[in-house]
Amino acid sequence: MIHLAIDAMGGDLAPKEIILGSLDALKAYPNLKLTLFGDLELMKPYLVTHERLYTVHAPKFFDMGVKDIGRNTLRNDKDTSMIMAMNFVKEGHADGIVSAGPTQALIFSSFFLIRPMKEMSRVAIAPMIPSVQGKPTILLDAGGNIDAKPEHLVDFAVFSTVVLKEVYGQVNPSVGLINIGTEKGKGREIDVETFNLLSEHKGINFYGNLEPKEILTSDAQILLSDGFTANIVMKTMEGTAKAMGTILKREIKSSLISKLAAVLFMKKQLKNFKKAMSADEVGGALIAGLEHVVVKAHGSSERYAFMNAIRQAKQMVEFDVINKVKKALGSKNE
């Protein structure tokens, strides 16, 4: 039985969509047990009795716009749903945690409560992103850390390789180094050094430099850069997709006949289009480099997206990814 702690109050649509997604996950996976942390009064309307569902009352929760996360957070906010769920994992009662709550709070508290694994000196945020080929693809570090070193990026590449092999069954997934040109020697010092380290690494299938005009179409399934650059890439994809969606909708609505055509004949296709570009399909972001499984679901997660984030966490535990990453990293210099 795999046991996950759920921050039932995190996310724009919590607790409703979080609870519904959790119930969907329990239905789909008979080897899954969930403990939901949240305000029982607010959760009650959506809860049902289920033999593998537990609840723990958490009197407080983080606002999605919370600022000033710092050392005091762990002391002052220890009765929030997120930190209670985190401590539950820390104390060994559950195997991992899923939260759609505020990213910085999740990163910070998991860094100090779940703790980084000693084999990896940095923590990274690794969202799954859509790809035209429909192959699972990881972008990292999307977390905005601005002081990464080449050897950290290599650790992130190893982590992602293990995840794609073990959880997603991908054969020899390749690592593309996000860069301004494809030739060796392109980019900043960190890019040139990372290129060299990745080329020499036996445990990594190195694709080479990857220009982001191929970001969603390339064969590389691990898209790697420092926390600043990968964060910019992620947000640019989000911004471009949003703008294109707006323009498409506006164009379709601009004529009655095309609006009718869209409603009558193309509803399913336009829905599929939206689905293909949505992060909901592929699950949340992994927090890479910790002693336990932590998955950050998107802040605007509806039940389906949250169920997928749970599936992802469950599989990370099921396939013992953390230990396999440790093993891969531990042997990197052999």
Add this chain to the structure above:
Amino acid sequence: MIHLAIDAMGGDLAPKEIILGSLDALKAYPNLKLTLFGDLELMKPYLVTHERLYTVHAPKFFDMGVKDIGRNTLRNDKDTSMIMAMNFVKEGHADGIVSAGPTQALIFSSFFLIRPMKEMSRVAIAPMIPSVQGKPTILLDAGGNIDAKPEHLVDFAVFSTVVLKEVYGQVNPSVGLINIGTEKGKGREIDVETFNLLSEHKGINFYGNLEPKEILTSDAQILLSDGFTANIVMKTMEGTAKAMGTILKREIKSSLISKLAAVLFMKKQLKNFKKAMSADEVGGALIAGLEHVVVKAHGSSERYAFMNAIRQAKQMVEFDVINKVKKALGSKNE
């Protein structure tokens, strides 16, 4: 009369589309004179007699995939269409140059032949990009220079402000600093310092930090970052737009009825969608920081895109943008 030198052999579709775009521009703008540089044998099929059209035979041209651009280029390739056109401008025969040829060759040769203006210590590539609001928007430096300093970015912001005001008639266009978060203090050292300089600058309407998830929808019309980051942003937009187009097409084609609906009722709307996301509409990229007007049209320019790039260069000359930029920069510390 405004006189532009045209590299008629640059671009994937040269010389045909370049010549057709040039003829369209001559038709549209009675105060425009063009001198086309290229292989007369190859150009002949598309040329017509026009009182404001001149041609100069250039025996060679740059391959679009040319590598190893360097000091020797200016000597060894001085009989290419691009460098002949560039020298024509340098010698004062024309007011500016438009080329769809290889970017690095254009940047390099314009740096050494057209020369940087002394008021600006770096040259930047400043493409016009689409925006949901349809307002002219400039992204820079998209050129891949990796050693920019905060004061260079401020110069780029001044340049772009003058262009948007003078050429595009925009009232008080604002400058957004591309960053991983909106709060002051976010980002790398260069971002923090540039933020401070922009805040204090009297000639700049500073929008603040801009997360690229707002890249195509924000009110900021000048999107500013160093050459590495802005290049990554530009290529990520391109990659995302391309992937979304592919997925949309695939979804529509997946059912006969929606394909029919698209053909019958939505053709215009889907065409407008493509148009709204296309760089062809808004013109080419300006090379900022030079003594004369240099416009880089997209490598895949068809006649319409190339005509727009010519229009852009013509207006840059017409509104005396270079001198106005010099004046704005010269007085920056007063």
